[in-house]
Amino acid sequence: MHATPTYLEIGSTDPTASAAFFRAVFGWPYTAMGADGGWLQTPTVKAGLHGDWSTPQIYVYFSVPDLTSAIEKVRAAGGQAEESIAEEAGFGRFCNCKAPGGVGFGLHQLPEPQQTVDIAKRMRV
Numbered sequence: 001m002h003a004t005p006t007y008l009e010i011g012s013t014d015p016t017a018s019a020a021f022f023r024a025v026f027g028w029p030y031t032a033m034g035a036d037g038g039w040l041q042t043p044t045v046k047a048g049l050h051g052d053w054s055t056p057q058i059y060v061y062f063s064v065p066d067l068t069s070a071i072e073k074v075r076a077a078g079g080q081a082e083e084s085i086a087e088e089a090g091f092g093r094f095c096n097c098k099a100p101g102g103v104g105f106g107l108h109q110l111p112e113p114q115q116t117v118d119i120a121k122r123m124r125v
Contacts, residue, residue, distance in 0.1 A: 001073060003062035006108045007045055007091075011053025012037075019049055061106035067093045070107045074099075081107070 012018040019030040032038040037050040064070035093109040
C-alpha cells in the first residue's frame with residue numbers, strides 16, 4: 001500500500017505564535033477560525049492549527065484508497081487503530097492509529113469524487 005500525506009494537524013500551546021512562525025519560515029498563509037486556531041495552507045495540503053491539544057505535535061494523515069483495508073493492515077502489522085471510523089463532509093473518512101512504539105498517525109480516505117483527482121495532482125508536484 002502506498003500512502004501520501006493529505007492533511008496535517010498541528011497542536012500548539014500558542015496557535016497565534018505558531019501561525020506567525022510557519023508563515024515566516026515556510027510562507028504558509030494562515031486563516032484564523034476563532035481564538036483557538038485555524039488552518040495553514042502548505043503547497044500541497046492544508047494543516048489544521050489547534051491550541052487545545054495537551055501535547056504540542058504535528059500529526060500526519062496519509063491518503064489511502066480503502067480505509068477499511070488500510071486499518072486491517074495496520075492491525076496485522078502490530079499497530080493500533082480506533083474502533084470507529086469518523087467522516088466529515090468534504091473531507092472524507094478517517095481513523096487515528098498508532099504504530100508500535102506509540103507513534104500516532106491518521107489514515108484518510110478522500111471523498112469519492114475527489115480521490116482520483118487529488119492524488120493525481122499530488123503525484124505531479
